[in-house]
Amino acid sequence: MPLRDFKEVIIEFTGDEVWSFVESYLETDREKNLLIATSTLFNIKNQPTDTFNSLVNLKRVNDVRYLNKFFEAINALLPDGGIYINSVQTYAIRKEKILKRFFWPLNWFVYTVDVLLRRVFPKLWLTKKIYFFVTQGSNRVLSKAETFGRLYSCGFEVIDEKVINSELYYVCRKIKEPAFDNRPTYGPLVRLKRHGKNGELFNVYKMRTMHPFSEYLQEYVYNLNQLEEGGKFKDDFRVTTIGRFMRKFWLDELPMLINVAKGQMKLVGVRPLSRQYFGLYTEELKAKRNLFKPGLVPPFYVDMPKTLQEIMDSEMRYLEAYEKNAFTTDWIYFWKAMYNIFIRHARSN
Numbered sequence: 506m507p508l509r510d511f512k513e514v515i516i517e518f519t520g521d522e523v524w525s526f527v528e529s530y531l532e533t534d535r536e537k538n539l540l541i542a543t544s545t546l547f548n549i550k551n552q553p554t555d556t557f558n559s560l561v562n563l564k565r566v567n568d569v570r571y572l573n574k575f576f577e578a579i580n581a582l583l584p585d586g587g588i589y590i591n592s593v594q595t596y597a598i599r600k601e602k603i604l605k606r607f608f609w610p611l612n613w614f615v616y617t618v619d620v621l622l623r624r625v626f627p628k629l630w631l632t633k634k635i636y637f638f639v640t641q642g643s644n645r646v647l648s649k650a651e652t653f654g655r656l657y658s659c660g661f662e663v664i665d666e667k668v669i670n671s672e673l674y675y676v677c678r679k680i681k682e683p684a685f686d687n688r689p690t691y692g693p694l695v696r697l698k699r700h701g702k703n704g705e706l707f708n709v710y711k712m713r714t715m716h717p718f719s720e721y722l723q724e725y726v727y728n729l730n731q732l733e734e735g736g737k738f739k740d741d742f743r744v745t746t747i748g749r750f751m752r753k754f755w756l757d758e759l760p761m762l763i764n765v766a767k768g769q770m771k772l773v774g775v776r777p778l779s780r781q782y783f784g785l786y787t788e789e790l791k792a793k794r795n796l797f798k799p800g801l802v803p804p805f806y807v808d809m810p811k812t813l814q815e816i817m818d819s820e821m822r823y824l825e826a827y828e829k830n831a832f833t834t835d836w837i838y839f840w841k842a843m844y845n846i847f848i849r850h851a852r853s854n
Contacts, residue, residue: 595673
């Protein structure tokens with residue numbers, strides 16, 4: 506399709522602002538661009554391979570039934586570096602529309618029912634199959650974190666985004682093959698890969714405080730916002746409202762007692778870290794960490810460091826002390842941490 510026709514179709518279906526957003530990402534060679542409006546996997550798989558360098562879908566992904574399969578098919582269609590452009594109506598956008606559409610307090614009642622039907626039911630084992638049988642996956646509600654997380658798990662990286670006409674438009678680039686993850690963190694209890702003793706990765710049990718597929722966005726969020734005081738990711742949009750409450754009172758970390766019981770962790774010790782966060786540490790601290798099991802109560806609550814460097818210094822002091830006298834060090838650190846948590850109300854946020 507000639508680029509001129511691309512412009513006319515996109516403006517007709519979505520408006521001038523969307524065209525202005527996507528124009529610079531399209532190939533000048535008209536034969537290298539594919540413009541479609543579909544939520545059907547068949548319409549993607551039916552396209553010729555090794556033909557297009559960019560794909561623009563005018564149908565929002567909220568109506569796609571098997572979303573990862575859909576993204577995987579697009580990945581297979583495009584070459585390395587290929588561009589994929591689409592849109593999604595996110596939780597935040599949908600909430601804003603509902604609250605503006607109805608008067609108070611009806612708007613909050615409608616929003617609460619909408620959350621139960623479209624956000625809670627699709628994730629519960631008892632209601633999930635009923636939900637998708639009735640809706641066939643149409644008009645599902647997705648968070649920005651889940652959408653982008655799914656894209657990253659399917660081999661894309663997001664390079665641009667913009668809210669236009671109550672939809673979040675995104676531009677992503679194919680960077681690798683899909684992960685084909687059959688066990689994403691979708692339920693209330695999640696298992697996250699973390700570094701343990703001897704550098705081995707193991708599954709840490711936690712209550713889910715983030716939107717599904719958020720684990721794929723650590724590098725994206727770090728590059729976007731860096732770290733704030735305390736070593737957490739700044740303005741982390743992956744964390745849910747309930748998740749922030751659970752983190753404040755450590756409810757999300759209680760399942761890690763399973764890891765302690767299995768011998769993968771101990772009561773006091775450095776935090777078990779993700780690959781991305783572990784990669785920020787110095788080689789010296791990485792090597793020292795690999796000598797010991799991570800712990801449920803970290804030295805963070807003793808020293809209350811604010812920067813990444815202070816966190817690393819705090820952990821190194823603990824590990825060096827633990828290496829000399831394990832029992833005494835953990836005993837002292839445990840009670841100091843409890844004092845800071847319950848008397849001085851220390852929080853990691």
